Amino acid sequence: MGNKKRIAWAKVWPPVAVLTALLACWQAAVAWGDIDPWLLPAPVSIVQEAIQIWPRLMEHTEATVRLMLLGFAGGSAVGFVLAALLHLIPWLRTVVYPLLVLSQNVPIVAVAPILTMLLGWGLLPKTLLVALVCFFPITIAMLSGLGNPDAQLRHYFQMIGIGKWQLFWRLELPHAIVHLFSGLKIAASYSVLSAVVAEWLGTNRGLGAFMLISSKGFQPDRVYAAVIIIVALSLMLFGLVVLAERMLIRWRPAKEVK
Amino acid sequence: MQKDTAGNKQSALQAKQIRKRFGSGHAAKEVIGGLSLTVADGEFVSIVGPSGSGKTTLFKIIGGLEPPTEGDIWIGGEQTTGERGHISYVPQQSALLPWRTVAGNIELSLTISGAGRQEAKQKTKEWLEKIGLHEYADDYPHVLSGGMLQRVSFLRALLAPQQLMLLDEPFGALDALTRLQMQQWLLSIWEESRRSVLLVTHSIEEALFLSDRVIVLSASPAVVLQEFVIPFERPRREALWTDIAFNEMKQHIYELLK
Numbered sequence: 313m314g315n316k317k318r319i320a321w322a323k324v325w326p327p328v329a330v331l332t333a334l335l336a337c338w339q340a341a342v343a344w345g346d347i348d349p350w351l352l353p354a355p356v357s358i359v360q361e362a363i364q365i366w367p368r369l370m371e372h373t374e375a376t377v378r379l380m381l382l383g384f385a386g387g388s389a390v391g392f393v394l395a396a397l398l399h400l401i402p403w404l405r406t407v408v409y410p411l412l413v414l415s416q417n418v419p420i421v422a423v424a425p426i427l428t429m430l431l432g433w434g435l436l437p438k439t440l441l442v443a444l445v446c447f448f449p450i451t452i453a454m455l456s457g458l459g460n461p462d463a464q465l466r467h468y469f470q471m472i473g474i475g476k477w478q479l480f481w482r483l484e485l486p487h488a489i490v491h492l493f494s495g496l497k498i499a500a501s502y503s504v505l506s507a508v509v510a511e512w513l514g515t516n517r518g519l520g521a522f523m524l525i526s527s528k529g530f531q532p533d534r535v536y537a538a539v540i541i542i543v544a545l546s547l548m549l550f551g552l553v554v555l556a557e558r559m560l561i562r563w564r565p566a567k568e569v570k
Numbered sequence: 571m572q573k574d575t576a577g578n579k580q581s582a583l584q585a586k587q588i589r590k591r592f593g594s595g596h597a598a599k600e601v602i603g604g605l606s607l608t609v610a611d612g613e614f615v616s617i618v619g620p621s622g623s624g625k626t627t628l629f630k631i632i633g634g635l636e637p638p639t640e641g642d643i644w645i646g647g648e649q650t651t652g653e654r655g656h657i658s659y660v661p662q663q664s665a666l667l668p669w670r671t672v673a674g675n676i677e678l679s680l681t682i683s684g685a686g687r688q689e690a691k692q693k694t695k696e697w698l699e700k701i702g703l704h705e706y707a708d709d710y711p712h713v714l715s716g717g718m719l720q721r722v723s724f725l726r727a728l729l730a731p732q733q734l735m736l737l738d739e740p741f742g743a744l745d746a747l748t749r750l751q752m753q754q755w756l757l758s759i760w761e762e763s764r765r766s767v768l769l770v771t772h773s774i775e776e777a778l779f780l781s782d783r784v785i786v787l788s789a790s791p792a793v794v795l796q797e798f799v800i801p802f803e804r805p806r807r808e809a810l811w812t813d814i815a816f817n818e819m820k821q822h823i824y825e826l827l828k
Contacts (some may be wrong), residue, residue: 473655
């Protein structure tokens with residue numbers, strides 16, 4: 313155990329040291345250099361400002377978290393079901409798959425105003441936007457997982473007379489779970505990003521809106537504070553997915569990764 | 571399954587004039603060229619043949635995965651050509667689901683083969699104990715050695731309600747010593763239950779040591795070259811390897827395959 317901790321520490325301290333040094337340089341540059349604080353605020357003043365407006369900041373964070381989680385959950389659910397449908401119904405796949413790829417080539421910045429036009433300024437169009445961004449990596453990852461389970465396993469189960477549904481539930485779906493998680497990880501980081509973009513485009517709540525208002529009001533320390541929280545949110549959601557993966561995929565040999 | 575018609579001796583398996591062609595026109599390739607064989611109830615029959623002689627295709631036809639171009643398959647006195655679910659199967663690689671425990675794997679296969687859930691559970695427990703693997707019942711397959719995996723794989727087929735077992739090179743991936751042990755182990759289990767077995771193997775010794783009858787196939791398109799009734803008494807002695815008659819037969823089959 314002690315040994316394990318030492319190894320973890322050895323991995324952690326170099327990047328932490330570099331980050332600290334960078335922050336120190338930044339602070340020094342703003343303090344002694346010729347940089348206007350409205351252009352680049354010092355790290356310390358960002359933290360100070362954040363503490364001062366903490367309740368407001370949390371209100372906006374809450375709004376963003378709600379949007380992000382709703383969109384992530386909705387997008388994941390849709391992505392999952394869609395992948396299963398496309399896998400089980402081959403003709404549907406030939407029809408829908410190209411459209412899926414097409415949908416991903418429409419920039420979300422362009423979709424957002426359209427959604428707002430159609431559905432107004434409420435939570436729904438924004439959630440839809442986040443979901444739209446999230447479902448795709450999940451569908452793609454799931455489809456590739458469903459499509460190629462171990463050929464020998466498939467052959468064995470077919471030989472003993474497994475039906476299509478059983479094959480799906482017993483072999484293809486469990487096999488796809490590993491792939492599903494790689495899709496979920498991508499979707500997790502996308503969801504934070506797209507939630508912020510959605511808030512830029514039409515609301516006065518949430519970190520995205522807060523950033524926009526602060527930047528227009530020449531309060532860069534607030535913008536930076538919001539960015540830090542967004543990064544933290546992204547990391548947290550990613551961490552949650554990794555945690556869920558570990559809980560669900562216990563069967564994997566522990567010492568495979570070197 | 572055991573419908574004795576008109577007092578005829580029931581066959582576990584009858585392959586009648588099986589032909590299999592792949593492709594059509596000039597590109598057509600005949601893999602099996604009018605092959606007939608039977609496995610009587612409780613009989614252990616082996617097939618040996620040069621590699622690429624269509625043994626895999628033959629198994630797929632018997633298992634119902636591939637329709638024969640001509641000919642019929644009868645299992646347990648019923649026409650089953652192109653139907654799945656009439657056999658139990660031991661593949662070359664053990665083909666256990668990595669995300670299910672050893673017991674879970676056996677139970678799943680038994681339920682797919684048509685056994686009740688409770689019955690599957692109880693049989694699995696009882697037999698894992700019998701073959702000395704009960705300690706591994708709740709472990710995932712990656713913990714087990716190659717020989718143990720094949721024991722589990724064999725047990726899975728043995729406990730299935732289907733009367734006919736197909737063994738596709740079950741010991742092919744094992745080292746020589748483990749292979750010997752596995753052959754003896756298999757015989758000891760089989761002699762208790764006397765299921766009908768069709769075994770494909772590359773090893774002439776293995777075929778002679780285990781079987782009541784050995785069928786030698788030609789190179790592609792496969793037909794039956796010759797059949798040998800193996801006269802050695804059961805239970806088979808380990809010292810059979812040094813028996814003169816044994817070695818003469820081995821030599822004879824070897825010449826045929828050359």
